[in-house]
Each structure stands twice: as C-alpha cells, then as structure tokens.
Amino acid sequence: MVAPLAVDIDGTLSRPDRSIDSRVLDVLREWDAPVVVATGKALPYPVALCQFVGVEERVIAENGGVAYVNDELFYFGDRDAAAAVREGFADAGFDLGWGESDLMNRWRETELAVSRERPLDVLTDLADEHGLSVVDTGFAYHVKATEPSKGAALEVVAAELGYEPADFAAVGDSANDVELFGVAGESYAVANADDAARGAADVVLDESYADGFLEAARRVRGE
Template sequence: MDTPSVPDDAPPLAVDIDGTLTDDQRALDPRVIPVLRAWPAPVVVATGKSMPYPVALCEFLAIDQLVVAENGGVVVAGRDTVRIEGDREGANAVAAAYRDAGYGLGWGEADLVNRWRETELAVAREMPLEPLVEIASEHGLDVVDTGYAYHVKSPSVDKGSGLDVVAAELNLRSEAFLAVGDSENDVPTFEVAGRSVAVANADDLALAAADHVTAASFADGFLEAVERFAAP
C-alpha cells in the first residue's frame, strides 16, 4: 500500500506500536513516519513498552511526546507531565516470586525489556503462564497477553485510562480520538475512543471490540485505517 495523504481535519489519534506500526518482524514500517509527522491533530502513542521506547519514537519523529506506556502505568503528556499510575512494588514482588519458583523472565541477563520499566513486569511468552497468573493474582495484579509478551499490571490502569489522562491534559475528550491497535491491551483504548480500528492481524478480543477491522495486516492495516477512517 502506498503512503496515504493525511486530511487536514483528521481527528486526534491513539496508536499502538508493535503489530500496528510495524511489520510481522516488529520492524517499524518507514511508510508510517510521514503519516505520523504530518498528522494535524495530537498523536498519542499507546503501548505496552516501557516509557523510553515510545518517548524515543516521538523524539525521532519530531512530534509531541504524548505517550501511554506500560499499558497505562506511565503517562507522558508533553515535556512537563509524567504520571506514574501503576503498581511498581507489586510488579517487583511478582518478579521475585516468579524467579523464586524457578522461572526466569526470558529476556537474558541484561533484560532490556524490563530494565526501564516503572510500573509493570513483562515476561517472555515462552515462559510458563499458569504460575505467572497465579503469582500475579496473589499480589492483586492482572496478566495481559499482548501477543508479544505477558504483561503483569495493576488492574486499575490500562491504555484507556492512560488515554483519558492525556486527553484531559490536552483539554480534549477521549471520544474525540481515532484509536488503532492489534491486541487485547488495546481494547480499553477502543472502549474510550470515539472510533476504533483493529488491523487484520489483531487478536480475537481486539477484533471483537473494534468498530472496524481492516483488510490489511500490520502497518498496511494502519495505513488502510488512516485512508478510510481519518476524516472526523
């Protein structure tokens, strides 16, 4: 798919990264860069990744740093507002208990996936899920499968609550946003946004929750969503 033009009256956008702006190898599709840079309304990058990743993406795209990271656990609304919403102590306790039970997190000794994480824990999907869910439950936390990792998070936050925070900081309503994503952790964003689009590779929960599903997958699906649904 060619890079679509962006309408001047496009609505605010909330977009996931992995599986939505990327290809099937998790590489950022270069065609999304001019779209995001040209977007005339606020763009909120909503992801399960830790804060440095989406902040860096915004920095290198030269767009405002509007970020929902760690599935709502960390919210960035420009250079002056960083809010920590999740349960860091609980996530650390789950990590310790999971290791004590004989399981690793699956990312190697350096663990760059969790190194900068503020509020949640990410575990590789190759690791046992059942004991992780049990330990997380004992600490009052949930486990969300994003298709790329198991995320242990506070039940009080999600991407939807994070979008609410950013929208309020921008004096906008969450209902004004177009949301695009691919996973069950995008469902809360779909629920608060005015319109939601799941790319074709999305999991069953995201497909069921979205207002629309694209014919194309991954970044091709995002570009299709922009072309079809960007008008207010």
C-alpha cells in the same frame, strides 16, 4: 478537522518482524492533530519513537501504567507489587526470558513483562497473590495492576490536551487495546489483531500490520 490519533506500536506500526515500517513515519509527522503513542513497551521506547518521527512526546506506556504529556509524568501502576511478582517468579526457579541484560524490563517502572515461553500458570498465581492481572499481548505476558489501561490513561492524556477521549481515533491489534477502543470515538483493529481487539473495534480492517494502520489513517482523514 482530522481527529487526534491514539496508536499502538507493535503489530500496528510495524512489519510482522516488529520492525517499524518507514511509511508510517511521515503519516504520523504530518498528522494535523495530536498523536498519542499508546503501547505496552516501557516509557523510553515511545518517547524515542516520537522524537525520531518529529512529533511531540505524548505517550502512554506499559499498558497504561505510565503516561507522559505536556512535560508531566503520570503513574497509574503498582511498582512494588510488580517487583514482588518478579522476586516470586525467581524463587520459583524461572527467569523472565529476556537474557541477563533484560532490555525488556530494564526501564519498566509499573509492570513486568515475561516471555511467553515461561509458564503462564505460575505467573498468574503469583499475580493473583499480589492483586495484579496478566495480559497476553501476543508478544509477552504483562503483569500489571488491574485498573490501569491504555483507555484509562487516554482519559488523562486527552484532558491534558484539551480533548475528550471520544474525540480520538484509535488503531491497535491486541488485548491491551480493548479499553483504548472502548473510550475512543472510532477504533480500528488491523487484520492481524487478536480476537479481543477485533471484538472491541468499530472496524476490523482487511489490511495487516502497518498496511492496516495506513488504511485506518486514510479512513480517519476521510480519503
């Protein structure tokens, strides 16, 4: 039987411009085991992806700050501390870098995403002040509680599905996938992965972005 799958979105199911490569959709829909989408994005994005693909909504969002499985929401992050960092960043004279509507954070519940064009030192000091950490995913700076992670959330999601985390194969590309790789039974970093993900993965693929995911999928299926 094929292993259940935990997979990142940006940089893993996407092209370099962050658009989803359509070739991955049928692979996910036809996977003969549960698929868990594990991302740094806010919850509505992976839920919508699952719906458009045609798979059950089993998701880990906000770098492990929130998860949804079997019609139940699990929260692991610190909403109040993230809100306090946002206020402090504004008081220091900085916006988050996403424009007035801020679709990056509008539906985010347990953490804060800040443009990488904003000063990391100011952000890190504020995060430290409120007991939070900053993770650079390559797409944004994520201000989050220290303990939640994709890996810790997978432990909860896997149990809800009747699996162990070690039953899963994981595919990703970023520092926020390190803990996911640590609990999964097999892990694959696509070629465009950052150094942290590459160092944590069991296999670093030669193929990048969605090509890397497709190669990982072939290996997991034993093809």
